[in-house]
Amino acid sequence: MKTTQSFLAMKQNKEKIAMVTAYDYPSAQLAQRAEVDIILVGDSLGMVVLGYDSTVPVTVDDMIHHAKAVKRGAPDTFIVIDMPFMSYHGTRAETVKNAMRIMQETGSQALKLEGGKSVIETIRYLVEGGVPVVGHLGLTPQTAGVLGGYKVQGRESAEARQLLDDAKLIEDAGAFALVLECVPKQLAQLISESIKIPVIGIGAGKETDGQVLVYHDLVGYGFHHIPKFVKMFAHSAHPMLKGIEMYVSEVKAGTFPDEAHSFSMKQEEAQALYGGK
Numbered sequence: 001m002k003t004t005q006s007f008l009a010m011k012q013n014k015e016k017i018a019m020v021t022a023y024d025y026p027s028a029q030l031a032q033r034a035e036v037d038i039i040l041v042g043d044s045l046g047m048v049v050l051g052y053d054s055t056v057p058v059t060v061d062d063m064i065h066h067a068k069a070v071k072r073g074a075p076d077t078f079i080v081i082d083m084p085f086m087s088y089h090g091t092r093a094e095t096v097k098n099a100m101r102i103m104q105e106t107g108s109q110a111l112k113l114e115g116g117k118s119v120i121e122t123i124r125y126l127v128e129g130g131v132p133v134v135g136h137l138g139l140t141p142q143t144a145g146v147l148g149g150y151k152v153q154g155r156e157s158a159e160a161r162q163l164l165d166d167a168k169l170i171e172d173a174g175a176f177a178l179v180l181e182c183v184p185k186q187l188a189q190l191i192s193e194s195i196k197i198p199v200i201g202i203g204a205g206k207e208t209d210g211q212v213l214v215y216h217d218l219v220g221y222g223f224h225h226i227p228k229f230v231k232m233f234a235h236s237a238h239p240m241l242k243g244i245e246m247y248v249s250e251v252k253a254g255t256f257p258d259e260a261h262s263f264s265m266k267q268e269e270a271q272a273l274y275g276g277k
């Protein structure tokens with residue numbers, strides 16, 4: 001099992017960090033087999049697994065339910081869990097309770113929080129309490145309603161400088177890594193060079209210390225909207241759909257199940273069953 005220190009060392013050694021989301025037992029198994037460095041149980045599960053049109057409806061209980069399955073599928077991989085919408089914006093006691101529940105009930109290694117200046121204090125006291133924290137800046141989907149949609153952030157220098165300042169604050173607050181989503185590659189490079197903790201990009205160019213992609217985007221599972229920054233490394237929905245269509249037609253034709261997929265009794269037992277009332 002890697003640790004927060006492993007990821008700092010990877011940045012120092014210029015070894016890229018590969019992160020992927022997972023939401024259930026099989027996706028976690030595949031991620032672990034592929035030797036990803038970090039699994040993120042992302043609140044994107046609300047969209048790609050539950051079919052909501054944003055991450056806003058996702059609850060702490062949803063995150064725990066999915067993360068427990070992920071942990072069973074990838075017991076030896078470092079797992080980060082998203083704190084969902086507004087679960088870290090109430091009182092300190094409420095935030096601590098949510099963080100504690102997610103950590104204790106799932107056995108995962110770290111939590112991720114979206115936002116800059118406004119969550120610095122929260123990051124600080126979670127870290128002081130012993131929770132490894134990942135920050136998340138740029139396009140923060142939980143505040144997409146306020147941002148005005150899923151848009152690239154920091155295209156103008158003033159806004160870009162604000163994101164750089166926020167990244168430094170997040171580092172100072174004690175986060176061990178930072179996810180940077182949907183920002184120009186020049187800004188992502190500057191932020192990666194300006195802080196010591198690893199920057200994991202998504203739609204942030206190739207100069208970050210690592211990359212993260214949503215599982216369903218990268219393996220092409222589902223028929224959802226695919227953001228521009230996604231490279232689909234496999235197209236799994238199509239062979240899966242073909243398989244299900246074949247199953248339906250074989251059931252309709254009566255060719256499934258065949259002998260190989262059926263159980264049988266000895267002939268005399270069958271005779272006794274049919275004839276010997």
Ligand SMILES: Nc1nc(=O)c2c([nH]1)NC[C@@H]1CN(c3ccc(C(=O)N[C@@H](CCC(=O)O)C(=O)O)cc3)CN21
Pocket residue numbers: 043044047048055139141150151152182214216217224225226227228229
């Ligand atoms: N399937 C999926 N993949 C993701 O990466 C993802 C989710 N869902 N849900 C949660 C958030 C939302 N994310 C998104 C969703 C859409 C765009 C998007 O469509 N962006 C525009 C860019 C618009 C612009 O140019 O400003 C695009 O065309 O890619 C980006 C990030 C990233 N996360």
Ligand SMILES: CC(C)C(=O)C(=O)O
Pocket residue numbers: 021040041042043044045082179181202212213214
């Ligand atoms: C896109 C990644 C960074 C995320 O936060 C998620 O999957 O929820």
Ligand SMILES: [Mg+2]
Pocket residue numbers: 042043044055082141
């Ligand atoms: Mg998320």
